[in-house]
Amino acid sequence: MAQLNHIKILAAPLQGITDVHFRQQHYRQYGGVDEYYTPFARLEKGRLRDKDRRDLLPERNRGVPTVAQVIAKDREEFARLCDLLQHLGWGRIDLNMGCPFPMQYNSGRGSGLLPHPDRVAEIVEEMRSRREVTFSVKMRLGLAEKSESLRLLPLLNEAPLQLVTLHARVGVQQYKGTVDLEGFETFYEGCAKPMAYNGDLQRVEEIAQTVKRFPRLVAVMLGRGLIERPQLGREWKDWVKP
Numbered sequence: 588m589a590q591l592n593h594i595k596i597l598a599a600p601l602q603g604i605t606d607v608h609f610r611q612q613h614y615r616q617y618g619g620v621d622e623y624y625t626p627f628a629r630l631e632k633g634r635l636r637d638k639d640r641r642d643l644l645p646e647r648n649r650g651v652p653t654v655a656q657v658i659a660k661d662r663e664e665f666a667r668l669c670d671l672l673q674h675l676g677w678g679r680i681d682l683n684m685g686c687p688f689p690m691q692y693n694s695g696r697g698s699g700l701l702p703h704p705d706r707v708a709e710i711v712e713e714m715r716s717r718r719e720v721t722f723s724v725k726m727r728l729g730l731a732e733k734s735e736s737l738r739l740l741p742l743l744n745e746a747p748l749q750l751v752t753l754h755a756r757v758g759v760q761q762y763k764g765t766v767d768l769e770g771f772e773t774f775y776e777g778c779a780k781p782m783a784y785n786g787d788l789q790r791v792e793e794i795a796q797t798v799k800r801f802p803r804l805v806a807v808m809l810g811r812g813l814i815e816r817p818q819l820g821r822e823w824k825d826w827v828k829p
């Protein structure tokens with residue numbers, strides 16, 4: 588299986604679960620994960636929530652490869668969050684464009700950004716202005732329609748993004764129903780950026796099927812599968828070992 592050993596294993600952000608204690612403990616006890624994503628950090632009265640700030644303190648994250656995730660509704664919020672994170676020392680930031688909770692999407696955050704290419708374009712401009720940071724986005728197929736992600740493709744293809752992670756559901760679906768692999772495929776075919784697949788991967792065989800179907804993937808992101816089976820990343824690494 589050596590031909591699959593370039594695939595990176597990313598640990599998905601799970602609000603309330605994958606905090607810094609989880610990340611430190613999992614990395615040491617199980618390994619098999621190349622990068623951990625923090626649950627999204629958000630602004631409260633113009634500052635980082637205390638809980639988010641504690642989770643992002645550099646001294647607590649030391650030794651574990653970690654990407655800091657933020658959720659923002661527009662360029663201004665995004666810029667403020669980048670300032671705060673850069674001040675803490677973060678040089679790798681992921682934008683959440685997938686959160687399916689009505690409180691977030693009704694305020695235009697998370698998957699609520701997907702129907703608004705104008706606002707996404709302004710956020711991309713902000714990314715361009717911050718050359719010292721490496722950016723990625725984690726998104727869904729749309730808030731309500733998968734055409735929303737397709738409409739964003741020209742914009743994302745020109746954006747300074749190291750990675751696009753796509754969870755193959757729409758926001759209003761939350762976590763119900765099955766993942767839409769055809770929807771994923773259509774986006775993947777038009778996406779010029781390195782991509783990660785996310786959604787419902789529970790076992791090594793399912794990871795293998797996914798990366799065989801989508802051979803340009805550079806990573807898969809594991810969420811609930813890694814909680815139920817903390818050794819899943821390690822099992823994958825052992826399975827693909829040359």
Ligand SMILES: Cc1cc2nc3c(=O)[nH]c(=O)nc-3n(C[C@H](O)[C@H](O)[C@H](O)COP(=O)(O)O)c2cc1C
Pocket residue numbers: 599600601602603604625626627656683685686725754762785786787788808809810811812
């Ligand atoms: C309890 C819970 C909290 C989540 N928190 C976040 C979050 O903070 N940021 C984010 O991008 N996704 C969040 N997600 C979505 C997951 O990262 C992931 O995209 C989703 O669970 C699908 O992947 P899975 O089927 O491998 O779990 C959350 C999901 C759950 C169930």
